[in-house]
Amino acid sequence: MNINEIKELLKAIDSTNLEYVKLESSDLRLEVSKKAQSTSSPVLSVQQESVVDLSLEKPVVNDTPVTSNENLSVVVAPLMGTFYDSPSPDADSFVKVGDVVEEGDTLCILEAMKLMNEITSEIKGEIIEVLVSNEELVEYNQPLFKIKPL
Structure with missing residues (x-):
């Protein structure tokens, strides 16, 4: 284009x-x-x-922005959408406080315009805090998780 x-x-x-x-x-x-x-x-x-x-860039495997805060990584929403903590309403959450995640593990799903976008961890670490509730509408760049790097 x-x-x-x-x-x-x-x-x-x-x-x-x-x-x-x-x-x-x-x-x-x-x-x-x-x-x-x-x-x-x-x-x-x-x-x-x-x-x-307007953002023009080559697609990447994972474009989830992560910012540091007192040795914690904060995973923020890369887009506006509905936050889902599990793959389906009757399934367990992808992660909960205390879970250890590996780089590439799915943290949540953000639904935008009927498209399901998996948000993955960019680091290995422990989930310290989940900052949003299931089915909550999140804004672009809104903090979703706090992860303590391991």
Whole structure:
């Protein structure tokens, strides 16, 4: 997808009442939000108070942002969606406080636009705190878990 096609897509999205759109393909990841976000991502002003967040990057195996806080890693939501702590309503949670997780273990699922996105651990560690409840709507960059590295 070239820059002109992206500009046309942004104009089409801006003319709708959608507030958030995420598009991923083999060579492009595009997230567009009309709500202002306090992130360090590049933003492009579309209309008076509309803001478009445009991120172009190659897809990666796991793009879950992790930030450190007093020797704890905080796993934050890489997208806005509904938080699920288990693969199905009658199944056990992926993780709970006290569990030891390996790098790549599934921590939760975030559902966005009917797509289920597995959020995995980037480190080996112990779950210290689960910061959200099952079926809770989470925002982009909202903290989900605190993990003590092992």
